[in-house]
Amino acid sequence: MNLQEKRQRKDQLFAVICLASTITGIVLLALLLCDIFVKGFSWLSWDFICSYPSRFPERAGIKSAFWGSIWLILLTAALALPMGVSAAIYLEEYAPRSRLTKIIEINIFNLAGVPSVVYGILGLALFVRGLSLGKSLIAGALTLSLLVLPIIIISTKEALSAVPKSLREASYGLGASRWQTIRYQVLPSAMPWILTGSILALSRAIGETAPLIMIGALTFVAFTPQTPLDPFTAMPIQIFNWISRPQPEFANIASAAIIVLLLVLLTMNAAAIILRRKYQKKLQG
Amino acid sequence: MNHEEIEISVKNFNLWYADNQALKNINLDIPRRRITALIGPSGCGKTSFIRCLNRMNDLIPTVRTEGEMLLNNENINHKDVDVVSLRKKVGMVFQKPNPFPSSVFENVAYGPRIHGEKNKQQLAQIVEESLKNAALWDEVRDRIDRSALSLSGGQQQRLCIARTLAVHPDIILLDEPCSALDPISTSKIEDLMVKLKEHYTIIIVTHNMQQAARVSDYTAFFLHGKIIEFDETKKLFKKPKEKSTEDYITGRFG
Ligand SMILES: Nc1ncnc2c1ncn2[C@@H]1O[C@H](COP(=O)(O)OP(=O)(O)OP(=O)(O)O)[C@@H](O)[C@H]1O
Numbered sequence: 001m002n003l004q005e006k007r008q009r010k011d012q013l014f015a016v017i018c019l020a021s022t023i024t025g026i027v028l029l030a031l032l033l034c035d036i037f038v039k040g041f042s043w044l045s046w047d048f049i050c051s052y053p054s055r056f057p058e059r060a061g062i063k064s065a066f067w068g069s070i071w072l073i074l075l076t077a078a079l080a081l082p083m084g085v086s087a088a089i090y091l092e093e094y095a096p097r098s099r100l101t102k103i104i105e106i107n108i109f110n111l112a113g114v115p116s117v118v119y120g121i122l123g124l125a126l127f128v129r130g131l132s133l134g135k136s137l138i139a140g141a142l143t144l145s146l147l148v149l150p151i152i153i154i155s156t157k158e159a160l161s162a163v164p165k166s167l168r169e170a171s172y173g174l175g176a177s178r179w180q181t182i183r184y185q186v187l188p189s190a191m192p193w194i195l196t197g198s199i200l201a202l203s204r205a206i207g208e209t210a211p212l213i214m215i216g217a218l219t220f221v222a223f224t225p226q227t228p229l230d231p232f233t234a235m236p237i238q239i240f241n242w243i244s245r246p247q248p249e250f251a252n253i254a255s256a257a258i259i260v261l262l263l264v265l266l267t268m269n270a271a272a273i274i275l276r277r278k279y280q281k282k283l284q285g
Numbered sequence: 286m287n288h289e290e291i292e293i294s295v296k297n298f299n300l301w302y303a304d305n306q307a308l309k310n311i312n313l314d315i316p317r318r319r320i321t322a323l324i325g326p327s328g329c330g331k332t333s334f335i336r337c338l339n340r341m342n343d344l345i346p347t348v349r350t351e352g353e354m355l356l357n358n359e360n361i362n363h364k365d366v367d368v369v370s371l372r373k374k375v376g377m378v379f380q381k382p383n384p385f386p387s388s389v390f391e392n393v394a395y396g397p398r399i400h401g402e403k404n405k406q407q408l409a410q411i412v413e414e415s416l417k418n419a420a421l422w423d424e425v426r427d428r429i430d431r432s433a434l435s436l437s438g439g440q441q442q443r444l445c446i447a448r449t450l451a452v453h454p455d456i457i458l459l460d461e462p463c464s465a466l467d468p469i470s471t472s473k474i475e476d477l478m479v480k481l482k483e484h485y486t487i488i489i490v491t492h493n494m495q496q497a498a499r500v501s502d503y504t505a506f507f508l509h510g511k512i513i514e515f516d517e518t519k520k521l522f523k524k525p526k527e528k529s530t531e532d533y534i535t536g537r538f539g
């Protein structure tokens with residue numbers, strides 16, 4: 001066997017290993033989805049989305065959880081996006097390249113890896129008790145904001161640093177100030193990626209259960225929240241609650257709820273893609 | 286040289302990228318409303334030099350400078366200088382065309398707009414005039430709202446020139462503006478420069494000896510970060526004082 005053949009062998013072997021891993025992943029995911037669809041699909045109906053939870057499986061619905069999740073995600077976006085994007089702009093564009101900045105950046109990276117339950121504990125101490133917000137939507141949204149903030153900051157920072165240097169130079173060269181350069185050139189160029197990163201971060205938040213349980217989101221709510229100070233439940237919590245019930249029907253209802261949650265997630269990701277396309281088209285003409 | 290008004294006076298200027306010294310003890314008087322050409326082999330520091338004239342090197346954290354560059358008796362490199370108004374006064378066209386990813390119109394209107402021009406008619410007029418001056422108007426008049434990225438490389442470079450003109454600077458720095466242009470647009474740009482020098486001080490980096498000889502009034506020859514020779518273009522090309530200048534302009538190296 002000469003060198004050439006040996007190399008080809010290795011190449012093929014590597015390709016096979018990669019392919020096998022990919023297939024394993026896809027098959028597992030497909031099985032999971034199949035299981036959920038088989039169990040849950042027949043329970044899906046307009047009634048299911050428009051009814052409150054109930055002790056009786058036939059009457060149970062996810063209205064309160066659905067609207068709870070929508071409220072949560074909108075509030076979280078309203079809180080975390082401006083803060084995260086501003087923090088990233090400061091770190092990337094304004095902060096002096098000092099050791100302190102470096103330390104802050106490293107810590108933000110670390111925060112992105114902290115288990116979500118820890119944020120739940122923090123939220124409980126800080127918002128629910130400290131600020132006496134109670135087990136309210138706003139306390140939940142603040143907690144989830146803490147959770148997604150590091151991810152938003154990191155992805156925004158990356159989007160900003162990917163803006164070509166020549167673009168900044170062009171703007172500065174015409175006598176633009178730093179803020180004008182950021183506002184009119186850097187941010188629009190980075191916007192597609194900022195949006196994508198942020199929406200992905202938010203879709204992580206919408207699936208989170210642990211921190212919401214920690215701050216004491218309710219598991220049985222028979223009303224939709226009207227203000228941010230109302231108590232609430234959310235889809236992952238409702239799912240968790242149903243799955244842990246003894247009756248087998250509730251496992252199927254949980255599957256139906258998972259399908260709804262997946263649909264919401266898919267919608268958010270599709271929105272990310274559409275927004276990115278739209279911005280890129282605008283930039284490239 | 287004695288009879289010229291001096292626009293920028295450079296004294297004992299040095300520049301380092303971290304530990305690498307790119308400009309060594311530069312002394313140069315750039316005359317007002319004349320075209321000064323900078324020539325020299327690749328990597329000799331021409332770009333580094335002109336980027337100092339509008340403090341573009343501030344954007345590179347490793348750069349350190351020493352010495353003086355006097356513009357209207359003010360040291361450009363002094364830390365109190367307002368770089369925004371300096372860059373408005375000293376416009377620059379970069380070596381690689383770098384249009385904004387927006388329409389042709391927006392590209393040219395950006396400068397006047399950030400400097401406070403809001404009147405739409407006025408803006409449209411500035412845009413048209415600048416594009417005409419940069420010999421681009423005829424090619425883009427029908428697609429002024431199309432993306433600038435859809436222009437050819439040479440058109441993009443002229444767009445960048447138009448964009449710089451739209452700000453009405455006093456001094457224009459051109460870093461190899463014609464390297465991506467065909468002979469026709471090149472001669473248009475050269476005509477433009479000759480026309481512009483009535484009102485502007487122009488500094489042009491070029492690798493094209495004929496171009497330097499054709500359009501410039503003064504020429505500086507750079508080598509290894511030093512100015513080897515600076516003189517009236519006619520004299521420098523006819524009778525270079527230094528051996529290395531002669532070798533370079535006759536194409537024996539570089
Ligand atoms: N951003 C930078 N960081 C570090 N070194 C640099 C940087 N830019 C230029 N240099 C170095 O400085 C020296 C001068 O470069 P400069 O770009 O000024 O040359 P130039 O005369 O414009 O060359 P060319 O004709 O190829 O454009 C080179 O040795 C280059 O490696």
Ligand SMILES: [Mg+2]
Nearest residue numbers: 331332380460
């Ligand atoms: Mg150069």
